[in-house]
Amino acid sequence: MKQVFKKPESLKDVQTHFCPGCHHGTIHRLVAEAMDEFGVQQHTIGVASVGCSVFLYGYFDIDVVESPHGRAAAVATGVKRAKPDSFVFTYQGDGDLAAIGTAEIIHAANRGEDITVIFVNNTTYGMTGGQMAPTTLLGQRTSTSPYGRNKSKDGAPIRMAELLSQLEGVAFSARVAVDSPRNLMDAKKQIKKAFRYQVEGKGFSFIEALSACPTNWGMNPLSANARVGAEMCDYFKPGVYKNVENL
Amino acid sequence: MAAIEAGCRYYFGYPITPQSDIPEYLSRELPKLGGEFIQAESEIASINMLLGASATGVRAMTSSSSPGISLKQEGISYMAGSELPGVIVNISRSGPGLGGIDASQADYFQAVKGGGHGGYHIVVLAPASVQELYDLTMLAFDLADNYRMPAMVLGDSVVGQMKEALVANRRPDTKLPPKDWAVRGRGGGEQRVVKSLFLGDGELEAHNWRLHAKYQELKERETRWEEFMVADARLLVTAFGSTARIVKTAVMMAREAGLKVGLLRPVTLFPFPEKALQRATQQCKKVLDIELNTGQMVEDVRLCVARDAEVNFYGRPPGAGSLPTPEELLEQIRKHY
Numbered sequence: 001m002k003q004v005f006k007k008p009e010s011l012k013d014v015q016t017h018f019c020p021g022c023h024h025g026t027i028h029r030l031v032a033e034a035m036d037e038f039g040v041q042q043h044t045i046g047v048a049s050v051g052c053s054v055f056l057y058g059y060f061d062i063d064v065v066e067s068p069h070g071r072a073a074a075v076a077t078g079v080k081r082a083k084p085d086s087f088v089f090t091y092q093g094d095g096d097l098a099a100i101g102t103a104e105i106i107h108a109a110n111r112g113e114d115i116t117v118i119f120v121n122n123t124t125y126g127m128t129g130g131q132m133a134p135t136t137l138l139g140q141r142t143s144t145s146p147y148g149r150n151k152s153k154d155g156a157p158i159r160m161a162e163l164l165s166q167l168e169g170v171a172f173s174a175r176v177a178v179d180s181p182r183n184l185m186d187a188k189k190q191i192k193k194a195f196r197y198q199v200e201g202k203g204f205s206f207i208e209a210l211s212a213c214p215t216n217w218g219m220n221p222l223s224a225n226a227r228v229g230a231e232m233c234d235y236f237k238p239g240v241y242k243n244v245e246n247l
Numbered sequence: 248m249a250a251i252e253a254g255c256r257y258y259f260g261y262p263i264t265p266q267s268d269i270p271e272y273l274s275r276e277l278p279k280l281g282g283e284f285i286q287a288e289s290e291i292a293s294i295n296m297l298l299g300a301s302a303t304g305v306r307a308m309t310s311s312s313s314p315g316i317s318l319k320q321e322g323i324s325y326m327a328g329s330e331l332p333g334v335i336v337n338i339s340r341s342g343p344g345l346g347g348i349d350a351s352q353a354d355y356f357q358a359v360k361g362g363g364h365g366g367y368h369i370v371v372l373a374p375a376s377v378q379e380l381y382d383l384t385m386l387a388f389d390l391a392d393n394y395r396m397p398a399m400v401l402g403d404s405v406v407g408q409m410k411e412a413l414v415a416n417r418r419p420d421t422k423l424p425p426k427d428w429a430v431r432g433r434g435g436g437e438q439r440v441v442k443s444l445f446l447g448d449g450e451l452e453a454h455n456w457r458l459h460a461k462y463q464e465l466k467e468r469e470t471r472w473e474e475f476m477v478a479d480a481r482l483l484v485t486a487f488g489s490t491a492r493i494v495k496t497a498v499m500m501a502r503e504a505g506l507k508v509g510l511l512r513p514v515t516l517f518p519f520p521e522k523a524l525q526r527a528t529q530q531c532k533k534v535l536d537i538e539l540n541t542g543q544m545v546e547d548v549r550l551c552v553a554r555d556a557e558v559n560f561y562g563r564p565p566g567a568g569s570l571p572t573p574e575e576l577l578e579q580i581r582k583h584y
Contacts, residue, residue: 043432047299048442057440063430065302066442068325071295074287078299079430081283082257082307086432104295107288 008032010041012061021221023178023211023228024052024120028059030184031091031118034191035062038199040087047076049101051093052126070101073108076115087198089116095125098134098158105164112169112203116194119160119206121236122213130216134158137235142216157235161208165242171203173242177210179228183238190240202244210236248272249384250308250334252418256282257307259296261289261315264348265404266338269310290315294322294335301326301333302441304429306388310336313354314345316362323397324363327458328443330428332391334384335369336400338407341565350403351565352488355543358401359517366455368462370398370469371516373487377411383514389421390469394461395428401516403539405489405570465518472520473512476502477527480509482584485524485548486537487513490571494537497576501584508580516544521551528553535583537561537576539569559583 007013010032018024035041041062048056050069057064067075072090080088097105097119108115124142125131132145135157139148149157161175172194176187187209194205210232214224250258250273258273270286277284287293293309300307311319316337326333337358341351356362358371370390374380380402387398430439445451475495477483486494491512501508511527513520528534534556536545545560552558561579563569 042434045303045430045432054444057438057442061433061438063433063439064441065299065430066325066329066440066444067298068295068321071291071298071322074292074295075299075302077285077292078257078259078296078301078307079303080299081285081296082300082303082305083431086303103288104292107292111285 008036010035010060010062012059014059016059017055018052019215021212021214021224023122023209026178026184027118027120027209027211030178030188030191031089032060033188034195037192038195040195040199043085044087044089045079045083047072047079047088047090049090049092049096051096053091053093053120056091070096070099071104072096073101073104073113073115073117077108077111077113080113080115084114089118091118092120093126094119094121094123094133094135098160106167109164109204109206110167110169112171114198114201114203116198116205117207118191119208120211121160121208122211123157123232124213124216126213126216130213137231159236161206161241164206169204170206170242171197171244172205174206174240175208175210175236175238177228177233177238179210179212179225183229208236210238248415249381250388251276251280252415253306253385253388254418255306255308255334255388256280257300257305258282259285259287259293259300259307259309260311261287261293263312263315265340265407266310266312266336269336290318291321294319297333298322298326298329298331301331302329302430304426304431306392308334308336310338312337313339313342313351316354316357320363323369324365324367325443326397327367327369328365329441330395331397331441332395333397334387334391334400335397336384336402338402338404340404347566348404349565349567350405350489350539350570352403352490352539352543353565354401355516355538355540358399359519367458368517369396370394370465372398372400373514373516374400374402374406375488375491375512376406377409377413379514380406381413382416385416385418389419389423392423393421394465396461401488403489462518466521469515470518470520470523471514472523473514474523474527475510475512477509477511477531479507480531481507482533482535482580483527483531484508484510484535484537484580485512485544486510487516487544490537490539493571493573494576496573497580500573500577501580506580506584508584513544519547519551524548524551525553528556532556533583534558535561535579537579539563539565
């Protein structure tokens with residue numbers, strides 16, 4: 001019988017700690033599939049960040065360096081410069097990348113480091129208990145915005161895929177959603193493109209993945225999934241914002 | 248020069264006075280050797296680039312001065328927790344805050360007591376001359392690799408800006424353990440992970456005890472100090488770094504005046520020469536500690552001297568014109584003799 005579906009080689013055969021309905025597992029799988037298809041698992045060095053994503057090394061069967069909160073792009077810069085033949089990616093959440101790590105991500109992108117960044121945007125700090133993130137939507141209630149995010153007080157949510165696309169060093173910047181089969185297919189396509197650009201040495205590649213955090217949103221998995229496709233996609237428009245091949 | 252001789256090909260830093268000569272020199276020299284120089288966006292980014300490069304097993308370094316070193320503390324703590332080698336040169340300046348750029352020894356506490364969070368130590372070497380700055384920088388790379396921990400070369404603007412004759416010694420032929428922990432991309436081998444997070448039952452406690460044991464081993468095997476005219480001394484002066492140079496002159500002046508004075512200069516601030524101080528103060532019951540601050544190393548001196556020894560302190564807090572003269576120190580020696 002022909003096998004049509006299996007666990008990617010790049011993932012370990014273990015259970016994850018992620019909550020029901022969380023998309024981290026889905027994104028892990030997409031990244032691992034892309035890794036398998038490019039045959040890069042054996043020379044990949046992953047950079048784990050702080051947050052729910054820190055256990056990267058528990059799920060991916062690859063070498064991993066754990067970074068301080070927000071500094072993954074700087075750590076990845078050191079790794080890649082010291083080992084230019086390795087395949088290097090960071091996997092970061094929205095608090096990590098778009099708040100405390102803003103300087104690191106902007107300058108790594110601007111230097112055009114040959115790394116790939118997987119940015120998981122779920123509009124909240126997951127691991128610390130659902131506080132307001134730089135990507136929290138206006139009006140969204142979190143444990144530190146109990147009256148809803150207020151534009152005049154908290155500013156508007158940051159659109160990282162668009163922001164980074166302005167920088168010369170960025171070869172590829174795209175936003176995907178992982179809420180439906182169709183969007184998953186597209187997400188996989190964009191992740192593979194981002195990986196290909198690194199393999200070809202084209203520069204910095206960036207994937208923003210819109211995803212759900214049912215636990216901290218106070219929603220069940222289905223309605224949280226629906227929120228990704230509705231409210232989130234409405235403000236954070238999926239699409240390719242920079243592609244050097246089209247310039 | 249010493250870093251290059253030691254095989255370091257990766258430098259990550261950010262400009263700050265009075266250490267900018269280091270990045271300027273390495274930005275010129277490293278590319279010629281196939282190395283990498285990155286002027287990072289911040290001190291925080293540069294220490295984390297060092298963390299990443301060190302995790303792959305290469306020799307790498309950063310340098311800065313006091314306020315910049317404060318920013319690096321997060322990364323230094325992570326490197327200590329992840330047991331990563333790496334050299335940090337601190338050509339310190341005066342503080343607190345923006346302070347000034349004058350010579351200062353006010354960062355002793357920060358360097359030797361674990362300046363970041365979590366309870367750790369790093370190797371701290373205190374050169375008193377250009378020659379030592381060179382030799383100790385090479386030693387820092389060896390100690391860092393041997394003990395898998397960050398090593399700091401702690402100088403000040405006097406030793407960092409001084410012009411002196413230098414013998415460009417060759418890299419010592421030290422036998423070092425293989426870096427079988429470094430990430431490299433599995434390549435068919437076992438997964439390697441460089442991390443400082445330990446959540447399993449008892450894991451973190453065991454990790455901390457292991458780090459502690461390493462610090463004890465370092466104390467036993469790597470403590471270095473200089474003794475000058477200590478054998479018959481009635482008064483023992485303790486000082487480190489460039490200040491010890493001025494003290495040495497004052498000690499010689501005291502000897503000429505017939506006073507039995509000696510100098511004990513810690514070369515490694517961590518590990519601190521506890522036993523040497525204990526030994527020296529078995530005979531010599533009076534100690535005068537001299538520093539360019541309001542009293543930091545003196546706390547360690549008090550902890551280490553023989554029980555009945557009397558420890559006095561003379562300090563000059565950092566600031567313009569605050570370098571003491573040999574005559575001024577001789578007067579202090581007479582006062583406490």
